[in-house]
Amino acid sequence: MHSKILSAVPRLVNLTSWRSCAQFTIPTRKAVPKDETLEVKRARLLYQSKKRGILENGILLGNFFSAYGSQLSPDQLATYDDLVNGGYPEWDLYYWICGLRPVPEEIKSDVLQMITVFVQGFRKKM
Known part of the structure; x- marks a missing residue:
């Protein structure tokens, strides 16, 4: 009986084939209503800035948006939205906003x- 169960379990034949099957996907961005008002967009972005995948980004982006979110123009809000919800890995965002790694040309703004x-001013205060 056990032999039937074990024979159904896939076996790892060689490590290279296993690595070629390992895939990681970045979740796609959730749809945002086209008729979203600026007030609702600011509230959504404030929440999304504070609730990040890593605590460091939640602190830095949350404090930034709390301080400057109300001053951003609609175009700047769209750029910020694309940055924080664009599917970039959280650690890449952290390194970019801290100036620890070069920023790719396509997201410079x-x-x-x-x-x-x-963030540089925030880190000096700490």
Whole structure:
């Protein structure tokens, strides 16, 4: 009886084939209503800034958005939304906003520069 159960279990034949099957996907972005008001967008982004995948980003992005979210223009809000909800790995975001790794050209923006300056000042206070 046990032999039938064990024969149904897939076996790892060689490590290279296992590695080629290992895939990690980044969750896709949830749909946002097109008629979302600026007030609702700011509230959503504040929540999403504070509730990140890692505590460090929650603290840094949450404090940044609490301080400057109300001052961002609609275009800047869209850029910020794309940055924090664009599917970038949390640690990459952390390294970029802390200036610890070079920022890819496709995400460089005035908003990212504002966040980086804010984070540098925030880290000096600590």
